[in-house]
Amino acid sequence: MSKCEKCAFFFPIPEGDMDFEPGKGDCVRQQEDTKGKFWLSRPVFENSDACEHHRTQIN
Amino acid sequence: MATCKECKFVTPSPTGDPTTGICLVERIQLADTQQTNTAIKGKMVQKAMEACPKFEAGESWKDIKNLL
Amino acid sequence: MGTTERTTRLKNRCRFKHVAGGEYVDAGVKAGVERARLITQSHKENIGEPNCVIRAKGLENILSNITVHIQDDELIVGANTEHPDYFPMYPELSYFATLDMVESQYCDHKDEMREITEYWKPYTIQTKGEKYFTPEEIGIMYSATTIQPPMFVTAFSSIVPTYESVLEDGLLKRIEEVEKNIANANASLRKSPWNAQENLHYLDKLDQWKAMVIAMKAVVGWAQRHARLAKIMAENFLTDAKRKEELLEISDICRNVPANPARGLRDAMQSKWFTYLLCHSIERYSSGYGQKEDKLLWPYFQKSVIEKSDQPMSREEAVELFECERLKVSEHGSTKGRQLREFFAGSNDLFILTLGGINPDGSDASNDCTNAILEATESIITTEPSISFRWNEIGNTETKQKVFNCIKKGFGFPSIKNDEMNTQQLIKYFNVPEEVARDWALVLCMSPGITGRRGTQKTRSEGGSDVYPAKVLEIALTDGFDEFFSNIQLGPKTGDGAEFKSFEDVWNALKLQLRFAIELGLRSKDVGRIMESTHLSCPFISSIDDGCVEKGMDANALAEVPNPWHNIIGGSVVVIDSMTAIKQLVFDEKKYTMAQLVEALRNNWEGKEEMRIDFWNAPKFGNDDAYADAVATKYYDLIADEWKRNTTYSGTYPLPLAQSVAGYIVNGPKTAATANGRHAGEALDDGGSSPYMGCDKNGPTAVLKSASKINASKYKGILLNQRLSTVLMNSDAGFDLWHAYMKTWHSLDIDHVQFNVISQEDMKAAQIEPEKYTDTLVRIAGYSAKFIDLARYSQDTIIARTEQDMASGS
Numbered sequence: 001m002s003k004c005e006k007c008a009f010f011f012p013i014p015e016g017d018m019d020f021e022p023g024k025g026d027c028v029r030q031q032e033d034t035k036g037k038f039w040l041s042r043p044v045f046e047n048s049d050a051c052e053h054h055r056t057q058i059n
Numbered sequence: 060m061a062t063c064k065e066c067k068f069v070t071p072s073p074t075g076d077p078t079t080g081i082c083l084v085e086r087i088q089l090a091d092t093q094q095t096n097t098a099i100k101g102k103m104v105q106k107a108m109e110a111c112p113k114f115e116a117g118e119s120w121k122d123i124k125n126l127l
Numbered sequence: 128m129g130t131t132e133r134t135t136r137l138k139n140r141c142r143f144k145h146v147a148g149g150e151y152v153d154a155g156v157k158a159g160v161e162r163a164r165l166i167t168q169s170h171k172e173n174i175g176e177p178n179c180v181i182r183a184k185g186l187e188n189i190l191s192n193i194t195v196h197i198q199d200d201e202l203i204v205g206a207n208t209e210h211p212d213y214f215p216m217y218p219e220l221s222y223f224a225t226l227d228m229v230e231s232q233y234c235d236h237k238d239e240m241r242e243i244t245e246y247w248k249p250y251t252i253q254t255k256g257e258k259y260f261t262p263e264e265i266g267i268m269y270s271a272t273t274i275q276p277p278m279f280v281t282a283f284s285s286i287v288p289t290y291e292s293v294l295e296d297g298l299l300k301r302i303e304e305v306e307k308n309i310a311n312a313n314a315s316l317r318k319s320p321w322n323a324q325e326n327l328h329y330l331d332k333l334d335q336w337k338a339m340v341i342a343m344k345a346v347v348g349w350a351q352r353h354a355r356l357a358k359i360m361a362e363n364f365l366t367d368a369k370r371k372e373e374l375l376e377i378s379d380i381c382r383n384v385p386a387n388p389a390r391g392l393r394d395a396m397q398s399k400w401f402t403y404l405l406c407h408s409i410e411r412y413s414s415g416y417g418q419k420e421d422k423l424l425w426p427y428f429q430k431s432v433i434e435k436s437d438q439p440m441s442r443e444e445a446v447e448l449f450e451c452e453r454l455k456v457s458e459h460g461s462t463k464g465r466q467l468r469e470f471f472a473g474s475n476d477l478f479i480l481t482l483g484g485i486n487p488d489g490s491d492a493s494n495d496c497t498n499a500i501l502e503a504t505e506s507i508i509t510t511e512p513s514i515s516f517r518w519n520e521i522g523n524t525e526t527k528q529k530v531f532n533c534i535k536k537g538f539g540f541p542s543i544k545n546d547e548m549n550t551q552q553l554i555k556y557f558n559v560p561e562e563v564a565r566d567w568a569l570v571l572c573m574s575p576g577i578t579g580r581r582g583t584q585k586t587r588s589e590g591g592s593d594v595y596p597a598k599v600l601e602i603a604l605t606d607g608f609d610e611f612f613s614n615i616q617l618g619p620k621t622g623d624g625a626e627f628k629s630f631e632d633v634w635n636a637l638k639l640q641l642r643f644a645i646e647l648g649l650r651s652k653d654v655g656r657i658m659e660s661t662h663l664s665c666p667f668i669s670s671i672d673d674g675c676v677e678k679g680m681d682a683n684a685l686a687e688v689p690n691p692w693h694n695i696i697g698g699s700v701v702v703i704d705s706m707t708a709i710k711q712l713v714f715d716e717k718k719y720t721m722a723q724l725v726e727a728l729r730n731n732w733e734g735k736e737e738m739r740i741d742f743w744n745a746p747k748f749g750n751d752d753a754y755a756d757a758v759a760t761k762y763y764d765l766i767a768d769e770w771k772r773n774t775t776y777s778g779t780y781p782l783p784l785a786q787s788v789a790g791y792i793v794n795g796p797k798t799a800a801t802a803n804g805r806h807a808g809e810a811l812d813d814g815g816s817s818p819y820m821g822c823d824k825n826g827p828t829a830v831l832k833s834a835s836k837i838n839a840s841k842y843k844g845i846l847l848n849q850r851l852s853t854v855l856m857n858s859d860a861g862f863d864l865w866h867a868y869m870k871t872w873h874s875l876d877i878d879h880v881q882f883n884v885i886s887q888e889d890m891k892a893a894q895i896e897p898e899k900y901t902d903t904l905v906r907i908a909g910y911s912a913k914f915i916d917l918a919r920y921s922q923d924t925i926i927a928r929t930e931q932d933m934a935s936g937s
Contacts (some may be wrong), residue, residue, distance in 0.1 A: 011359050018348030019191050026352070028359045035140040035155075038198040038211055039364060041356040043191065071149070073271040073466035074280045075227025083796060089806060090736070092743055094821035094927030097920060098808035100731075101796030103270060103613040119148075120232060126148020126918045127469060127793050 005046035008055040012046070019043070029053055064106035067117025070126065072103075080106050083126070084113045099127070130443065130506045133200050134450040138507060142211050142458040144475045145510075145916045149468040151233065152916045156460065158234040159213035162409070165189045166219060167243050170250070177331075179664035179681060183338035183345075185219075186410055186667060190349035197356055197377075199370075202393075202451045203400050204353050204377055207408040207460065214460025216240070217412050218247040219663065220282035222254060224464035252279040252658040259654045263616070268651060270613045271466050272797055273602065273644045275593035275696075277651035278586075279658055281464035285477075285571045285591060287417035287583040288406040289672045294398050294423070295580070297387035298343045298670075305343075305676055309336045312679075332679025339670035342410075346667060347386045350401055354381035391431035391438025395424055396448055400455065402671070410667045412462055413587070416478035416512045419568040419578045421497040422486070428496040442499060449503030456511045472789040472921045473905075473912025474510055481568035483526065484517030484546045489565070491519070493526035501529040505536065508902045510911045515569045516541035517549070518873060524866075531865055534882050535856040539906025542572075542881035545873065548840060549575045555840075556782060557689055572909030573786045573844035573879065574692050581673040582688035585665070588656035589777060590692035590843070593790065594644045596766075597698030597798045597811050600705060603636035604725050611799035611807065618643045625722040630714045633706070633721075634765075641769055648693065653776045660684035689777030692784050692843040695766060697791030697908070700748050700759075700812035700819050704803035707758045708745035728800045731807040743804025749818025751829035756836045759816075767841040784843035785815025787908040792921050810924045813908045814846035816877075820927040827851075827868065827931040835875035842878065846908055850883040850928045864933045881906050883928065890914060890926045 004010045004027065012025040027044040030037060063069045068084035085100035119126065129135040145152045169188035173181045194209035208215045214233075218225045222244065229240040248254060256279030257265060268276050278284060292301065312329040354377075361374035376393070383390065384398035399418075407413045430437040432445045440448075461476035471477060482500060486492045504514060516530050530541050553564035553575060563577055570576040571591070576584045584590055602609055602617050604624030609617045621636040660683040669675035669682040678685060712718045719738065732739040746755040763785075771780045795810040803819060805811075812819045816834040823830050827849065839845050855861060872880055883906045893900035897915035905914045905925050914922060 011355070011363075013355070017351045017355070018344055019352065026355055026359065028356060028363070030364055033155075035142055035211075036199050038196050039356060039360050040194050040196045040209070041352060041359070042194040042209075071227055071465055072223075072269070073464075073469065074269045074276050075221070075223035075225075075465050076269060077223070077226055077230070081796075085808070087806065087808065089809065092740065092804075093806070093809065095810060095920075095923045097923065098806045099796040099920060100808040101612055118232075120150040123147045123150050123152065124919050126150065127472065127789075127796065127920055 002050035002054055002056065003046060004044045004048045004050060006056055007050060008057045009053065010044065010046065023047060061110040061114050061116065062106060063104045063108045063110055065116050066110055066114050067119055067122070068113065068115065069104060069106065070119040078106055080104050083119075128506070129447070129450050130503070131447045134447055134454065134507060137200050137451065137454045138509070141454055144214060144458065144460045145473060145913060146468045146475065147472050147916050147918050147921070149465045155212045156233060157210070157213050158228055158231075159208035159210060159215050160236045160240060161193045161209040162189055162207070162215040163218045163240065163243050165192050167246060177334040178662055179335050179338035179666050180341070182664045183341035183666040186342050187345035189409060190345045195349070195352050195356060197353070197360060202373070202377070202448060203396055203455050204357065204381065205401055205404055207404050211458065214462045215408065216462060217282060218243050219250060220252060220412065221280045221464055222248050222251045223280055224282040227465055228462065250662070252655065252663055255279070255662050256654055256658045260651070264647060266615055267617050268647065270615055270617070272609060272613055273595055273598045273617050273640075274648040276466060278588055278592065278655040281467055282412060283463055283467045284411065284413040284587040285415040285417070286406055286413040286585050286668065287415070287568065287570050287576055287578060288402050288668070289580050289583055290399050290402055290418055290423055291578070292580040292671045292673060293385050293402045294389045294395055297385060298347055299386050301670060301676065302340055302343050305336050305339050305670065308676070308679065309333060312336070335666070335669065335679045335681060338664065338666035339676065342667035343670050346401070346405060350381045350385060354378045357381065389427055392424065392427040392440065392445060392448065393431070393438045395427035396452060399423070400452070406668050408459070408461070410665050411663060414461065414463065414477045415571045416456065416480050417568050417570045417576065417578070418480050419566055420480045420500060421482045421494060422492060422566060422578070425494055425496045428499070433495070445499050446503045446506070449500050450507040453503060453507050453509045453512065457509045466793075469793045470788045470790050471910060472792060473907060473914070473917040474910050477571050477788070477910050478512035479515055479569050479572055479910070480512050481515045481517060482541065483519065483522055484567070485519050485521065485565055487562035487565045491521050491523055493522050497526050498529055501526070501533060504538070505529070505533050508536075508538070508904070510904055510913055513910050514541040516543050517546035518543045518869065519546035520873065527866065528862060531862050534865070535861055535884055537853070537884045538904050539881060539883055539911035542879065543869070544569070544575070544844070545839070545876070545878050548876060548878060552840060552843070553577065557779070559688060570690070572788065573846055574784055575843070576690045577688055583672070584690050585668060585672075585682040586656065586659055588652045588659060589686065590690050590781070591694065592648050592652050593694040593696040594641070594648055595698055595790070595794050596641070596695055597701040597801060598794065599640045599644055600637055600702045601799050601801065603633070603640045604728065607640060610729065612797045623725070625725040627721045630710050633709055637702070638765060638769065641765070645693070645769055646773065649773050649775055649781070656683065656776045686777035689779050691775045691777050691779060691781035693770060693781045695783050695785045695815070697787030697794055697811040697813065698798070699762070699785050699815050700817065701801050701803055701805060703748045703755065703759045703762050704745070704819055704822065705801045706762065707748070707755045708742045708802045708804070710758065711745050711754065712741060724802060728802065731800045739804050742802055745803070747803070747819065747822040749823035749830045749833045750825040751832040756833050759833065760836050763837045763842070782841065782843040786844060786846035787811070787813050787815070788910065789907050789921065791908065792924055810920070813924065813928070814848045816845045817848040817908070818929070820924065821929055823929050827933055828871065830931070831872055831875055831877060834877050839876060839878035845878045847877065847880045848883065848906060848908055848928065849880060850930045852930055852932055853884050853886045855932065855934055856884045868933050883925065887926060887930065890922065894919070894922060
């Protein structure tokens with residue numbers, strides 16, 4: 001099973017930020033509806049199982 | 060038997076109490092002396108009450124223009 | 128439209144969350160669940176901790192885990208829910224209000240939310256508060272007939288956040304301050320010899336301070352989440368160079384504030400918005416947009432726009448930023464109990480900011496920031512936030528012209544409050560030092576309260592809640608029993624009106640029914656205050672108030688500057704006109720008996736049209752008629768005296784405030800026929816001194832003269848709605864005529880006035896082709912609404928108002 005760590009939408013939280021925890025990151029996704037585009041961010045951990053929006057990072 | 064709960068003229072209670080509602084079915088055309096056209100005689104009802112002859116199935120929120 | 132392409136786009140795609148009849152007008156509006164889910168999760172994990180710590184950890188869990196978002200084109204970021212179309216839910220407040228929302232069409236997560244609602248039931252302030260009242264008292268209050276249901280079931284509140292302390296200090300400095308207090312308390316507790324009297328009070332304070340630190344750190348972390356999102360968007364999702372640059376600046380701003388002091392206007396606006404969200408909508412729900420915005424932002428406006436020393440920007444950019452703020456407020460989703468949603472028909476919530484007046488040193492407080500805010504208001508055309516303008520004699524004409532420009536366009540605001548009168552009132556009744564009193568802003572629609580770093584109003588149990596006078600008069604004639612709407616004994620048995628022998632008998636019954644309603648309402652507010660203080664601590668709100676930090680107290684509990692007030696909502700003029708008609712036709716002229724009148728009212732004038740016309744044609748308030756105005760004076764003196772008998776939580780008596788919001792609409796169908804010739808179910812009067820619809824026939828000056836006979840200094844406010852001619856207001860002489868009218872208004876010591884400037888024809892046309900009138904705004908009472916969002920019954924009450932001709936000279 002893929003993990004969030006490998007997802008293109010996973011961004012690790014910098015050390016020093018108030019909510020920093022090892023392995024914690026922001027899952028940032030773009031959405032669009034009839035009123036326009038917006039970007040959502042929610043906390044995830046790198047070892048979480050990937051969700052249906054998972055997109056593997058291309059490095 | 061239908062109850063007030065299923066009636067489209069019964070709006071929710073002001074507190075959100077699930078057992079009561081406000082019936083807005085009674086509408087009266089006003090005399091020419093008055094500046095507005097319509098009066099609505101509200102009635103507090105128990106939603107479990109047996110519906111009156113004016114009952115129409117539906118939900119009040121679907122017709123916002125007829126609310127207050 | 129907006130002054131820039133950006134704000135025009137933002138306006139066109141604005142996710143309005145207006146309500147009508149208690150329902151959200153836009154189909155896409157939904158109930159968000161994340162706040163409810165996260166506070167519940169935290170509550171389960173922290174039971175057993177002091178309430179303030181439970182609440183702080185609840186806030187921390189929300190801010191650390193709720194989905195944050197940024198929309199395209201935004202310059203001010205942050206929201207109260209996980210999606211821009213949503214509003215949040217507050218399961219810890221009212222069980223009924225949450226259940227109502229969960230079972231509505233707005234909630235897509237019914238099973239989860241039902242479980243959450245039931246989990247909270249024993250912990251809600253509703254359950255905690257109800258037990259101090261008898262079932263009969265609960266029945267009266269929850270019927271919303273003579274008084275507003277208590278705050279513990281409506282979940283309604285209002286607050287003036289202490290924005291200044293956040294903008295000036297930043298939270299990191301405040302965290303240090305609180306940690307110093309904790310260290311000092313701990314040192315004192317360990318001093319030798321042990322002294323219980325000197326130290327035991329620290330136990331509760333330590334809990335409060337600890338909770339404040341948890342809350343403030345969580346807020347800094349939440350702002351950092353926005354900073355990261357903006358940066359990630361710029362670096363990973365967007366290609367437009369200009370927007371990337373904007374997002375990097377937004378990221379920098381959210382890194383800086385509210386953690387640190389605001390550097391310039393962009394920081395100040397963002398820090399203010401974050402603080403607004405937290406105080407009004409995330410830590411708990413509170414209505415309002417209470418702030419003296421031009422005073423609050425003036426130092427930052429000077430730095431950025433005038434001196435260009437920090438975050439430099441052009442004046443046009445500042446106007447754009449104020450437009451962005453208005454749009455941000457317009458799409459902010461509020462979650463009130465149903466009655467309050469009904470009371471704000473056509474709007475989203477009560478968002479009212481204050482401008483104008485004078486500075487603490489007595490100089491004119493209107494500045495170029497005031498003007499820029501008004502220019503943005505004029506261009507973007509949104510109902511929210513409404514504006515109150517403090518009309519002071521020394522206020523400059525340029526700003527007053529900009530106020531006029533908004534009014535003549537039909538926005539219904541700025542509403543105008545008498546600056547000198549309201550300042551003096553804070554000094555006289557509430558012992559506020561003059562220089563502090565001079566910085567007042569409206570707490571909600573009509574009530575002035577102080578602004579600044581400490582002592583502002585934190586909860587509606589300090590000021591707020593309603594008595595409904597027309598219903599009170601109705602039951603004064605029916606032995607306290609409501610035959611018309613609820614079939615409940617709503618008040619004491621004061622006798623059958625048919626048997627009253629004198630006008631004083633009627634008056635006495637009215638007084639005793641009012642007394643009962645006022646006392647029950649005040650008791651429910653103060654019980655609610657205790658429930659809030661013990662079960663609904665607000666550690667973040669406390670952390671940004673200097674007084675709470677100094678004293679280690681929760682903001683709900685501390686009443687550092689008492690500001691008690693209580694609304695008397697829609698129906699005062701129905702009572703005045705009814706009592707006038709009773710006095711004339713029953714007791715002076717003896718044309719009818721009380722028995723005939725009570726019977727006619729019971730039967731909604733059926734078969735008695737001639738009699739109704741007699742009562743309808745009796746003297747009416749608003750015509751400079753000495754007979755009717757004398758009753759108005761007597762009624763308003765009674766109101767002030769009855770409230771004065773009581774002492775509330777803050778240790779003094781509340782001042783009444785006569786206004787209506789849309790209560791004059793909602794309470795019409797709950798009120799039987801009245802002796803002013805009104806039918807059962809007709810709307811009530813829209814304000815406190817607004818003449819009844821169509822009853823002011825002697826011109827605008829006559830209205831002002833009638834209003835001036837009420838001693839407004841004894842009230843927190845008395846709302847006066849006036850409708851003015853669009854042709855006249857838009858003519859070359861428009862400003863001069865209006866200015867002359869305002870000078871008359873001011874010279875007569877009247878508290879308030881606000882205007883609708885819209886023609887009968889336009890309103891009727893908007894009813895037929897609403898799509899052509901999407902920007903048509905109207906003043907309801909205390910707030911403005913989009914005309915097309917209103918239900919038909921509400922629209923008709925606006926059309927029914929008399930259009931005054933200022934040029935008539937009468």
